[in-house]
Every structure is written in structure tokens, then in C-alpha cells.
Amino acid sequence: MRKPAVKRSRGARVEPLRLFIVAGEHSGDLLGGKLIASLLRLSPRPIELRGVGDVDMDNEGLSSLFPMSDVAVMGPAAILKRLPLLYRRIRETVAAAIAYEPHAVVIIDAPEFTHRIARRIRRQRPEIPIIDYVSPTVWAWRPGRAARMAAYVDHVLALLPFEPEAHQRLGGPACTYVGHPMVERLAWMQGLDGEALARRLGLAAGRPVVAVLPGSRPNEVRRLMQPFGEAIRLLEQAIGPVEVVLPVVPSVRPLIEQALAAWPHRPHLVTGDEEKFTAFRLADVALAASGTVTLELAVAGTPMVVGYRVDPLAARLRFLVKVPSIVLANLVLGKNVFPELIQEECNPARLADALARSLTDRDTRLRQREALAGIAELMSPPASSPSVAAAEIVLRYALTGR
Numbered sequence: 495m496r497k498p499a500v501k502r503s504r505g506a507r508v509e510p511l512r513l514f515i516v517a518g519e520h521s522g523d524l525l526g527g528k529l530i531a532s533l534l535r536l537s538p539r540p541i542e543l544r545g546v547g548d549v550d551m552d553n554e555g556l557s558s559l560f561p562m563s564d565v566a567v568m569g570p571a572a573i574l575k576r577l578p579l580l581y582r583r584i585r586e587t588v589a590a591a592i593a594y595e596p597h598a599v600v601i602i603d604a605p606e607f608t609h610r611i612a613r614r615i616r617r618q619r620p621e622i623p624i625i626d627y628v629s630p631t632v633w634a635w636r637p638g639r640a641a642r643m644a645a646y647v648d649h650v651l652a653l654l655p656f657e658p659e660a661h662q663r664l665g666g667p668a669c670t671y672v673g674h675p676m677v678e679r680l681a682w683m684q685g686l687d688g689e690a691l692a693r694r695l696g697l698a699a700g701r702p703v704v705a706v707l708p709g710s711r712p713n714e715v716r717r718l719m720q721p722f723g724e725a726i727r728l729l730e731q732a733i734g735p736v737e738v739v740l741p742v743v744p745s746v747r748p749l750i751e752q753a754l755a756a757w758p759h760r761p762h763l764v765t766g767d768e769e770k771f772t773a774f775r776l777a778d779v780a781l782a783a784s785g786t787v788t789l790e791l792a793v794a795g796t797p798m799v800v801g802y803r804v805d806p807l808a809a810r811l812r813f814l815v816k817v818p819s820i821v822l823a824n825l826v827l828g829k830n831v832f833p834e835l836i837q838e839e840c841n842p843a844r845l846a847d848a849l850a851r852s853l854t855d856r857d858t859r860l861r862q863r864e865a866l867a868g869i870a871e872l873m874s875p876p877a878s879s880p881s882v883a884a885a886e887i888v889l890r891y892a893l894t895g896r
Contacts, residue, residue, distance in 0.1 A: 510540035511892045514596040515547065515556060516587060516611055518604025519566045523548035525627060525675065525881075526602050530554035532885035539893075544594050546587055559590055565607050573606070580607070588614040596622060598892040601647075603628040609643070616646035623891035627651045627884060629669065633660035634820075640666030648891065651884045655872055656825060672883035673875020676793050679771070680870055683794050688776035691769065695762045697737045702778045702853050704729070705796065706740045706761060708750070709783035715746045717803040718783055719753035724842035725781065725801075727758040729849050738762065739777065741770035779852040781845065784820045784834070792823035792832075792869040797862040799833045799848040801840040823865075826872055831865040 513533065517526045527550025534541055534554070543555055548562040564576075565583050573580065588611055591599060599615055599622055601608035612624050626647045632640040633656065640661050643650070650669040652658055661669035697703065704726065708718040730736055738761035742750050754760055764773055774780065774794035782788055784802040791798050800821045824830045833848040835841075851858045877883035890896075 508539050510542045511537060511598075511889075512542045512544070512594060512596045513598055513600065513888070513892060514591045514594055515543065515545040515551065515600045515602065516591075516608050517545075517547045517551060517562065517602040518607035519562070520548065522602035522604055522608075522628070523550045523562060526551040526556075526600075527554050528675070528879075528881035529600070529602075529627065529884050529888070530556060532879070532881040533888060536882070536885050537889055544590065544596070545600075546583075559587060565604070584610050584614070587611050588618070591615050591622075592618055597895075598623045598625060598888060600625045600627055600888055605630045609646075613646045621895070623648045623895060625649045625651060625888055625891060626667070628653055629657045629661065632664055632666060633657065633825075637664050640664035643667050648896075649887060651887060653880070654822070654826065656828070670883075670887060671876065672887070673877070673880030674789065674873055675880055676789055677870065677873045677875060678879055680793060683771050683775060686768065686772040686775050688772055691764075691772045691776055695737075695739065695764075697739075697762070697776075698735070702733070702736045703776055704736050704738050704849065705773050705777035705780040705782075705791075706738055707780060707782040707787050707791075708740075709785065710743050710746060710787075712746055712749055714783050714802075715749045715753070718801060718840075719750065720756065721801065721803075721840055721842050721845060722781055723753065723757040725845035725849065726761075728842050728846035730758065732846060732850050733854060739764060739773040741765070741773055779849055781849060784836075786822065788832070789822040789826070792826070792866060793873065795866045795869075797832070797852050797859065797866065798823070799835070799845060799852060801835045801845050803837055803840050823869065826869060827865055829865075831862055 515526055517523045526547050530551060531554050545556055546562055547556050547558050560583060565580055601612050615622060616624060624647050629650045629652045630639055641664060644667045647667045650661060650667050651672045652669050653674045655671050658669040658671050661667060706722055708715050708722055726738055740761040741764050764770060771794055774791055774796045777796050780791050780796050780798040782791060782798050782800055784800050788798060788800055819825055819830050819834060821832050821834050824832055835844050875883050
């Protein structure tokens with residue numbers, strides 16, 4: 495851990511800015527660590543930190559009230575099982591925040607946890623500014639949340655460029671696009687050596703390369719590996735042999751290995767961020783589950799076909815989703831450039847046909863490449879980095895109260 499947690503100043507004693515920062519899952523801890531580093535660098539006054547976080551926030555000087563793993567749970571069954579502990583941790587966090595008398599509170603993502611804390615703080619201490627780093631998906635699901643947030647959140651720091659307009663339209667809090675952390679990796683991605691990875695994997699020269707990404711959650715892998723594998727078989731029947739590279743995370747590797755037994759041939763498995771993004775740069779097209787990975791592919795410049803299946807109950811609730819696309823890259827562009835095949839349309843024949851067009855149809859490839867060229871510019875943050883843009887807004891509230 496980097497110590498001290500207080501940014502020191504020379505000369506006369508200056509009252510420190512007390513910031514209370516709460517993250518509820520790993521991705522929020524990553525954002526929180528970068529935010530704290532920027533706050534410490536930019537603040538004109540010493541900073542003291544309290545709240546809830548994990549390794550990255552701890553490394554920047556925030557000692558968590560309790561292990562973040564206590565609250566970092568996903569899915570209704572897991573939440574229900576841990577409900578008594580979750581409510582106890584919410585009460586403890588609110589009590590600690592009130593006792594601390596912070597100049598500002600920052601909640602980071604994980605709305606089922608952090609927003610409960612924010613509402614309770616607002617009821618007890620309405621004068622404390624509350625900033626929400628990462629907007630809930632009000633533009634896609636349960637849009638009424640935006641207006642309700644306005645009662646207990648003063649400012650939303652958005653990761654996607656279309657979110658400020660969505661909050662304004664839906665009556666939400668003030669919202670500023672600060673930039674997605676993915677854009678910070680653009681220069682690094684451009685320096686990755688795809689040819690070196692191709693040699694190491696033994697990819698056949700001249701064959702198209704397809705990156706396959708069936709998701710990082712068990713349910714996604716179970717639903718998508720079969721149609722994705724069959725789509726590759728049909729694609730090869732249509733256009734000839736292809737090289738398939740499949741980035742895999744340890745948590746779902748056993749499920750992927752099990753499903754690969756039914757594939758026409760074994761793909762090249764790669765692990766870790768460097769190999770994953772190198773594979774993106776190397777691929778001629780990707781076949782991907784819907785999710786953040788579509789934004790990663792877009793920033794890497796990789797054309798894609800997106801497929802997704804959900805459970806039958808969720809499928810019946812699709813009419814509640816209020817967006818023209820489930821692909822983040824399409825939403826950023828404001829038009830549906832990348833094919834998305836959902837539920838019954840996510841079948842091998844439709845997937846293979848879309849992949850073949852992306853690989854062989856000149857107009858399709860040109861349209862996708864032109865769109866990809868504009869993604870990085872559309873996602874560029876307003877400051878030198880997303881964490882700097884976010885820190886500037888947090889400091890404004892901490893220093894002035896508004």
C-alpha cells in the first residue's frame with residue numbers, strides 16, 4: 495500500500511479535504527484507484543480518504559472499512575444468500591460516512607449497493623455532495639431510475655458519450671462525460687505485435703483470423719459456445735478454412751474446454767489482457783457476446799458480429815429495453831453498424847452468414863472500418879485522461895459544495 499493516505503502540504507496547517515469513496519466490485523475498485531491517484535495529484539489541499547474498496551484503492555491510501563468481497567456479489571441467488579450481511583455492511587458504511595463528515599461522497603458503480611448508501615446519506619445529511627462515478631444503464635433499462643437519482647445524486651460521471659443526453663432527457667442528475675478507461679489503453683494497443691502472436695500460435699498464413707468471445711460469465715458460455723462453434727463450422731463450409739483465436743478467462747475455462755469437444759476443430763486459446771488485445775488487433779473479424787467486450791473490440795479497431803442469448807424469462811422482458819441496439823459500439827456511433835443477432839436470431843446459420851459478409855463483402859467491410867475509425871475520437875475524454883476529468887469534478891464539489 496502506498497502511504498500516507500493524506501496528501502501533505504508545507505507551511506501553515508490547512509484543513510484536509512475529507513473524501514468518502516465507495517466501490518462495490520472489482521471494476522469499481524480499478525476506477526477508484528485511478529481516481530484517487532488523480533485527486534492526490536490535483537488537489538490544492540491535503541486529502542484524507544475513507545470508504546470501501548479493494549487492492550487498487552488500498553494501494554492509493556484508502557483503508558477499506560471491510561473486505562469488498564463481502565459485497566461484491568452478482569445474481570439474485572447470490573444476493574439473496576448474503577442479504578443479511580449486505581444490509582449490515584450498508585448500515586455500517588452509512589454510519590461511518592456520517593461520522594466522518596466528508597466534504598464529498600463518491601459512489602462507484604454497483605448501484606444495488608452504492609445507491610442504497612447514497613440515499614441514506616442524503617436523508618441524514620442532505621448538504622453533503624454525492625457524485626456517482628459510472629451511470630446505471632438508465633438509457634436501456636428502467637429509465638425511471640434517472641429521475642429518482644436526482645433526489646440523492648448531485649452529479650454523474652459518465653463513461654459513455656451518449657449518457658449525458660440520456661440523463662437530461664430522462665430528468666436525471668447533472669451528468670458529464672469523463673471518458674471510458676478503455677481509451678487510456680489505445681496507444682498501448684496500437685503497439686501490440688500481432689505478427690509475433692500469429693507466429694507463436696502457428697497461424698496459417700493467408701487464412702482469415704476470427705476472434706471468438708463467448709462471454710466471461712458461466713451462463714453466457716453455456717448458451718453461446720454451441721451456436722458459436724457451429725457457426726464456425728458453417729463459415730468454413732462457405733469460405734474455406736479460418737484460424738480461430740479464443741481469449742479465455744480462468745473462471746470459465748473449464749466450461750469452454752468442455753464445450754470445445756463438439757467444435758469442428760480446436761481454436762487457439764489465449765489468456766491475459768496482452769494476448770487478448772493482440773488477438774483483437776490480429777483478427778479480421780470477431781464473433782462476440784454482447785457486453786463491454788464490444789467496446790474493447792471497437793477501440794481496438796476490430797470488425798464484429800454480436801450474438802446473445804438470455805434465459806426465457808429475461809427474453810420475455812425484452813420489450814422493457816429502451817435502446818435501438820444492445821451493442822455498446824453501435825450506441826456510441828448512434829447507428830447499427832455491427833450486426834447483432836439476439837435470442838432466436840442467434841443461430842449458427844445467421845451468425846455464419848454475418849461473419850462471411852464481414853470477411854468477404856467489400857461494402858460491409860468498408861462500412862465497418864469507417865465506423866471503427868471514428869470510435870476512438872468519439873470516446874476521447876475531455877481531459878488528459880478519464881480519471882483526471884473525474885477528479886476535477888469531484889474536487890469542485892468538495893471545495894465549493896456544488
